[in-house]
Amino acid sequence: MVAGERELRSALQARQQVRAQRHADSLPPAVIGLGIAALAVAYATGPSLAVVALTPVVVFAVLALANLLLAKRRGMGAGSDGYLVLLLAGVLLVTLLPGVLVALGSLTVLGLGLLLLSVRGSNWEHAVAGAIVAGAGLWTHWTNLLPFPPDTPAGLLGLAILVACAISLVMLAARSFVAERRSLGATGAA
Amino acid sequence: MSHHEISSLDDIVHQRTRLALLSVLVEADGAETTYLKKSLNLTDGNLGRHLGVLQEAGMIVVTKTSSSARARSWVAVTDHGRESYYHEIRVLTQLVGAAQSSARRGRGSSASRVHGGIRRETSDAHDDGDE
Numbered sequence: 001m002v003a004g005e006r007e008l009r010s011a012l013q014a015r016q017q018v019r020a021q022r023h024a025d026s027l028p029p030a031v032i033g034l035g036i037a038a039l040a041v042a043y044a045t046g047p048s049l050a051v052v053a054l055t056p057v058v059v060f061a062v063l064a065l066a067n068l069l070l071a072k073r074r075g076m077g078a079g080s081d082g083y084l085v086l087l088l089a090g091v092l093l094v095t096l097l098p099g100v101l102v103a104l105g106s107l108t109v110l111g112l113g114l115l116l117l118s119v120r121g122s123n124w125e126h127a128v129a130g131a132i133v134a135g136a137g138l139w140t141h142w143t144n145l146l147p148f149p150p151d152t153p154a155g156l157l158g159l160a161i162l163v164a165c166a167i168s169l170v171m172l173a174a175r176s177f178v179a180e181r182r183s184l185g186a187t188g189a190a
Numbered sequence: 191m192s193h194h195e196i197s198s199l200d201d202i203v204h205q206r207t208r209l210a211l212l213s214v215l216v217e218a219d220g221a222e223t224t225y226l227k228k229s230l231n232l233t234d235g236n237l238g239r240h241l242g243v244l245q246e247a248g249m250i251v252v253t254k255t256s257s258s259a260r261a262r263s264w265v266a267v268t269d270h271g272r273e274s275y276y277h278e279i280r281v282l283t284q285l286v287g288a289a290q291s292s293a294r295r296g297r298g299s300s301a302s303r304v305h306g307g308i309r310r311e312t313s314d315a316h317d318d319g320d321e
Contacts, residue, residue, distance in 0.1 A: 005289075007206045008282040011213040017229060018217040077220035077266075 019121070020183045022070050022079060026176035028063060028117045029126060032110050033169030035059035036133070039106055040162040043155075053101060056109040057090035063117075082120045086113050107137030107162065114169070129172055133165050202247045203278045207232065208240050212267060212275040215250065220266040223252075241265065249274055 019025060035055055042051040064083040071078045078084075093101045093109065101109060111134030118126035140158045203209055210230055215221060221229075227237050244250045249271030253264045267275070 004282045004285045007204060007209050008279070008286055010206050011209045011279060011282075014210040014213040014230065015217045018214050021229075022218070071218065075222035075225035076214075076218035079217060080219050 016183055018076065018079075020180035021074050022067060022076070023177065023180060024067075024079060024081060024121055025123055025126065026173045026180055027066060027070075028114055028173075029129065029169040029176065030173035031059055031063045031066065032114050032133075033166050033173060035062075035110055036107065036162055036169065037166040039110075040159060040166060043159055043162065052106050053094060053098070055106050056101070056113065057087070057094050059110060060087040060090040060113060063087075063113075080120070081117050083117070086116060105137050105141030107165065108134050108141060109137070111135070111137050111165075126172065126176075129169065133169070136161050136165055199281055200274055200278065202243060202249070203274045205240075205243075207236070208244055209275070209278060211240055211244065212249065212271060212278075215265060215267040216272055216275050220264060223263040223265060226265065244271065247271075 035058070039052065039055050042048055042055070060083070064087045067081070067083050068078050090109070090113075104112075111130050111132070113130070115127055115130030115134060118124070118130055140161050144154075203212060207230065211226060214226060214229060218225075223237060223241070226232070226241075227234065230237075232240075241250065241252060245252055247270075249268055251266050251268055253266070255262050255264050
């Protein structure tokens with residue numbers, strides 16, 4: 001082992017443990033994935049503008065609250081991943097900048113949310129997933145796939161994209177959760 | 191890795207337990223002393239000593255908070271502490287990376303020396319056979 005490696009390894013392990021205890025890697029894709037699933041249900045049962053517009057801000061609020069509760073339960077701070085910044089941005093979009101939300105679409109905003117959190121947490125795999133979801137959101141929104149009724153081919157494609165994004169993110173979250181449990185088990189900090 | 195970079199390592203932060211403490215505090219954005227003790231497997235005395243050193247260096251702030259049941263101490267990292275932590279991690283990453291790549295190069299060159307030796311011996315044997 002080279003000089004300084006022990007110190008570096010122990011510091012990075014301590015950081016990893018804190019992130020695992022807050023579920024900082026699994027929580028964002030899980031909650032955002034479930035939010036997208038809710039969006040899919042909303043579209044499938046007849047798009048309600050209020051549900052679609054409020055989904056991002058509700059998802060960001062749930063994320064911030066869940067992170068706060070998990071951190072508080074352990075006796076640590078809420079971290080600096082940017083959950084509150086995201087919530088604030090969501091509130092701002094709904095209240096003061098609805099035009100931006102209309103231009104981007106809810107799926108894009110949720111994807112951008114995951115991208116932001118992942119970049120802050122240096123999780124590049126999740127950042128790519130967030131970028132893909134945001135890209136899919138822009139594409140479905142700008143090609144007007146989602147306003148179609150879900151029983152038309154275009155509407156079905158839009159719905160299928162939503163479902164695929166939701167399932168992918170939930171699977172990503174499950175994989176991160178297993179990695180977090182493994183990391184906590186290895187350090188005996190579960 | 192230059193001498194300047196190595197000498198820029200701060201003894202206060204470089205100590206393994208204190209670096210781990212700062213790592214937890216930076217990532218969590220503050221923590222209770224009970225959490226720090228448990229997560230890093232420290233005794234009260236050990237934690238107190240390391241927190242004292244960091245506090246004296248202006249890297250952390252300890253605040254006593256009393257809930258209804260018991261008094262608690264909350265430890266928060268200062269901007270100076272955060273900067274020192276990131277600097278230490280950056281320098282250590284460079285140091286370890288440089289040492290590992292030089293060790294690989296060392297292994298590579300000794301391996302090529304061995305291979306070279308084998309090649310030389312083989313060609314010598316061929317030369318002997320030719321004669």
